[in-house]
Amino acid sequence: MILFKDEFKVFFDDLQLKKISDQCLRTSLNAFNVNNGNIPKWTIALDALKAMPKGKIELNEPYISINQNSLDSEILESAFKKLLPWRKGPFMFNNLKLESEWQGDLKWKRLQKHITPLKNRRVLDVGAGNGYFTLRMAMEGAKKVLGIEPFLLFNYQYAAIKSLISNEINVMLLPIRLEEMPSSATFDSVFSMGVLYHQRSHMEHLLKLKDMMAPGAELILETLVVEGPKGYVLIPEGRYAQMRNVHCLPSIETLKSWLADANFNNIKVVDISKTSPKEQRRTEWIGDNAASLEDFLDPSDPSLTKEGYPAPTRVIIICNN
Numbered sequence: 001m002i003l004f005k006d007e008f009k010v011f012f013d014d015l016q017l018k019k020i021s022d023q024c025l026r027t028s029l030n031a032f033n034v035n036n037g038n039i040p041k042w043t044i045a046l047d048a049l050k051a052m053p054k055g056k057i058e059l060n061e062p063y064i065s066i067n068q069n070s071l072d073s074e075i076l077e078s079a080f081k082k083l084l085p086w087r088k089g090p091f092m093f094n095n096l097k098l099e100s101e102w103q104g105d106l107k108w109k110r111l112q113k114h115i116t117p118l119k120n121r122r123v124l125d126v127g128a129g130n131g132y133f134t135l136r137m138a139m140e141g142a143k144k145v146l147g148i149e150p151f152l153l154f155n156y157q158y159a160a161i162k163s164l165i166s167n168e169i170n171v172m173l174l175p176i177r178l179e180e181m182p183s184s185a186t187f188d189s190v191f192s193m194g195v196l197y198h199q200r201s202h203m204e205h206l207l208k209l210k211d212m213m214a215p216g217a218e219l220i221l222e223t224l225v226v227e228g229p230k231g232y233v234l235i236p237e238g239r240y241a242q243m244r245n246v247h248c249l250p251s252i253e254t255l256k257s258w259l260a261d262a263n264f265n266n267i268k269v270v271d272i273s274k275t276s277p278k279e280q281r282r283t284e285w286i287g288d289n290a291a292s293l294e295d296f297l298d299p300s301d302p303s304l305t306k307e308g309y310p311a312p313t314r315v316i317i318i319c320n321n
């Protein structure tokens with residue numbers, strides 16, 4: 001099933017986006033050309049949701065909410081539970097609360113006051129997960145918000161939410177990796193949140209983000225950091241806080257120097273926050289026996305991960321190209 005087919009043409013009917021439309025389409029179609037044993041189950045969930053009445057998307061802090069009197073909570077819950085685990089959110093459908101592992105509104109609150117307002121801007125959300133933040137960006141009045149996320153389950157979760165929305169909203173999520181995007185100075189605001197530490201080459205990631213930025217655009221970069229002087233980078237051996245594929249945790253000064261090396265300007269650190277068990281928590285929406293932050297930390301010293309590294313701290317940096 002191609003999740004985005006109906007909307008693609010309408011979304012890319014835009015002076016700037018037209019230039020990257022063909023390659024985005026080809027790459028996205030390719031991404032669905034896989035044998036994934038979960039797709040039948042995800043498709044059943046999506047078909048059930050598509051058949052339901054639609055409602056207006058609104059903010060009902062801390063939830064993104066969709067209200068429609070005749071939505072049947074039992075059908076909704078059963079469909080959404082076929083799409084576990086829900087990492088990003090939270091969402092609410094009438095009074096059904098989908099409490100995702102991450103309380104995403106907390107990150108949004110940390111950055112919202114610092115960014116250039118998104119109204120009428122073209123926005124790229126790299127590593128968008130299920131599109132929780134992509135939707136928040138669109139709800140700020142952006143002209144177009146494109147989320148890119150290679151993990152197929154998260155594309156299905158996004159399609160599930162989107163299928164319940166009645167109002168026009170200029171947003172789209174596609175199964176594309178940043179490296180696969182056609183380089184094009186298209187977007188006025190580019191977000192890379194929680195993605196840099198998963199990259200084997202941090203410089204390639206930063207340079208590619210820059211390639212996507214229109215003249216005078218803004219980059220919002222959020223990533224894990226550790227304390228240390230300029231030049232210091234922690235390269236975890238094996239897992240970090242039980243996560244595989246964590247390749248680099250720079251000090252803030254190191255990260256700023258990487259951005260300067262990539263020729264970014266006006267580099268501002270706007271927030272440094274330790275991840276708390278309020279923000280990343282165990283909920284029924286991440287599945288049975290699932291673990292979350294508290295299980296990833298050393299029980300005798302929560303300032304350390306189970307592997308003995310400093311517990312997760314994230315920085316938000318804003319800069320221009």
Ligand SMILES: C[S@@+](CC[C@H](N)C(=O)[O-])C[C@H]1O[C@@H](n2cnc3c(N)ncnc32)[C@H](O)[C@@H]1O
Nearest residue numbers: 126127128129149150151177178193194195198
């Ligand atoms: C930790 S999640 C962050 C999700 C969301 N941006 C947030 O801040 O909560 C990182 C996401 O980035 C995606 N990702 C990893 N490498 C990527 C790449 N090269 N291009 C696009 N997305 C990528 C992963 O599949 C994952 O869903």
